[in-house]
Amino acid sequence: MLPLTPADYRALARARLPAATWDFFEGGAGAEWTLRANRAQFRRHVLRPRVLVDVSAPDCSTELFGARLAAPFGVAPMAYHQLACPEGEIATARAARAAGALLVVSIFAGRRLEEIARAGGDAPRWLQLYWLRDRAALADLAGRAEAAGFGALVLTVDAPKVARRLRDLRNSFAVPDGVRAVNLDAALAVGAARSGSSAIEAHSVEQFDRSITWADLSWLRQKTSLPLVLKGVLTAEDARRAVDHGVDALVVSNHGGRQLDGAPPALAALPEVVDAVPADCPVLVDGGIRHGTDLAKALALGARAALIGRPVLWGLAHSGEPGARHVLDLLRTELLDTLVLSGRPTLADLDRTLLADWPPPHHLRREDPPG
Numbered sequence: 001m002l003p004l005t006p007a008d009y010r011a012l013a014r015a016r017l018p019a020a021t022w023d024f025f026e027g028g029a030g031a032e033w034t035l036r037a038n039r040a041q042f043r044r045h046v047l048r049p050r051v052l053v054d055v056s057a058p059d060c061s062t063e064l065f066g067a068r069l070a071a072p073f074g075v076a077p078m079a080y081h082q083l084a085c086p087e088g089e090i091a092t093a094r095a096a097r098a099a100g101a102l103l104v105v106s107i108f109a110g111r112r113l114e115e116i117a118r119a120g121g122d123a124p125r126w127l128q129l130y131w132l133r134d135r136a137a138l139a140d141l142a143g144r145a146e147a148a149g150f151g152a153l154v155l156t157v158d159a160p161k162v163a164r165r166l167r168d169l170r171n172s173f174a175v176p177d178g179v180r181a182v183n184l185d186a187a188l189a190v191g192a193a194r195s196g197s198s199a200i201e202a203h204s205v206e207q208f209d210r211s212i213t214w215a216d217l218s219w220l221r222q223k224t225s226l227p228l229v230l231k232g233v234l235t236a237e238d239a240r241r242a243v244d245h246g247v248d249a250l251v252v253s254n255h256g257g258r259q260l261d262g263a264p265p266a267l268a269a270l271p272e273v274v275d276a277v278p279a280d281c282p283v284l285v286d287g288g289i290r291h292g293t294d295l296a297k298a299l300a301l302g303a304r305a306a307l308i309g310r311p312v313l314w315g316l317a318h319s320g321e322p323g324a325r326h327v328l329d330l331l332r333t334e335l336l337d338t339l340v341l342s343g344r345p346t347l348a349d350l351d352r353t354l355l356a357d358w359p360p361p362h363h364l365r366r367e368d369p370p371g
C-alpha cells in the first residue's frame, strides 16, 4: 500500500512492531478515556470555509524563539526512538531537518545529544527534561544542551511518576537490551522486566522527584540561559502561574492520554490557556493530531504550533528517516490544502471564526429524548 496519510503509516507500523512495543507506543493510562477523548475532540469542530479569497500563495511557515519552521509543528519528545528503528533519534533529527520541523528530544533519547545535534544541523531543536532526583544529572544535561545548540529546555510537569498503563502492566513491559537512555548515567537506566509490572513506571517512581513545586523552577533557571517551556499544563490557573514564574512558553498537553486518565482533551483545554497568558507567550499543543485539519483547528483556537507524537513513531517504524519525513511532509501538505480550501491562506487568517461546534447545539436538542 502506498501510504498517503499518517493513518496509513499507523497500519503499516503495527505490522512491523512487536506487540508489546506497539502497546507501549499506542497505549494510554487507565481506561484510556483521555487517549480516546483527544481524538474525539477534533470531531467536535467543523471548518467554516470562506470563498472567493485569493489563495494562490498559501503560506504555513512560522517562527518560534527566532527559528524558522516550514510548518507550525514539531516532533513531540518521545523516549527511545530505537524501539521504532535502529538509528533512533538520528533518523528523527534528519527527518525533522528535511521537513523543516522542530525536534523536541526526550531526556530518554537513546542517542547522545551531541550526535543528534550534528544530524539535525542548523534545524531547531529543544531538549525535554523530567525532574530527576539527581539534580547533578539535570544540570549536566542543561549545560550540554546549550553547548550543542538546543534552543530551549522543555520541562514536563504532568508526570510526577509514569501512570498505570494497563497494557504495559499486562505485558510486563521493559526496555529491551541494547536500548538505553545514553544521556544519563548507566546507574539511572530503566531496570529489567518483572512479571505484572512496568519497568518504566517502576523506574519513574525511583528516579523522578515528585516533591518539586513552582519554587524549584528558579533552580533550573539558574542552570541555563535557554528559554524554559512547561509541557503538560491544562488549566488557566497553572498557565498564569507559569507566566508569573517567568516561563517562556507552554505546551498544553495531557501527554497523549498517557498520564492522568480523565484529564481533558488537549484541544478542549487549549482556549482557556491561550486566554490566560499574554499574547507574547507562545502556547503549543499536542495530543491526537493526525490530520492537517487537526492542525488548522488547533491553530484557530490559538496554538502557535503543535507537537506530533505517535505518527512520527509510525513513520520511523515503517522505514526510519524517510518514513518519519514523509509523515511530517504529509501533515504539512494537508495543512496547506486546508488553508487553500478554507479560504484562509496564511496562519494569521486562522482564528476562532474558522470553527463551529459539531454537532450544532440545536441538533443535540432535537435528539434529546422527550422529558
Ligand SMILES: Cc1cc2nc3c(=O)[nH]c(=O)nc-3n(C[C@H](O)[C@H](O)[C@H](O)COP(=O)(O)O)c2cc1C
Binding pocket: 024, 025, 026, 038, 076, 077, 078, 079, 106, 107, 108, 128, 156, 231, 253, 254, 255, 256, 257, 258, 286, 287, 288, 289, 307, 308, 309, 310, 311
Ligand atoms: C512512546 C511515547 C513516549 C513518550 N515519551 C515522552 C517523553 O519522554 N517525554 C515527554 O514529555 N513526553 C513523552 N511522550 C508524550 C509526547 O511528548 C506527547 O505529549 C504525546 O505523544 C502527544 O500525543 P500524540 O501521540 O497523540 O500525538 C511520549 C509519548 C509516546 C507515545
Ligand SMILES: CCCCCCC(=O)C(=O)O
Binding pocket: 079, 108, 162, 190, 200, 201, 203, 204, 255, 258
Ligand atoms: C522512567 C522512564 C520513563 C519514560 C517515560 C516516557 C514517557 O514519558 C512516556 O509517556 O512513555
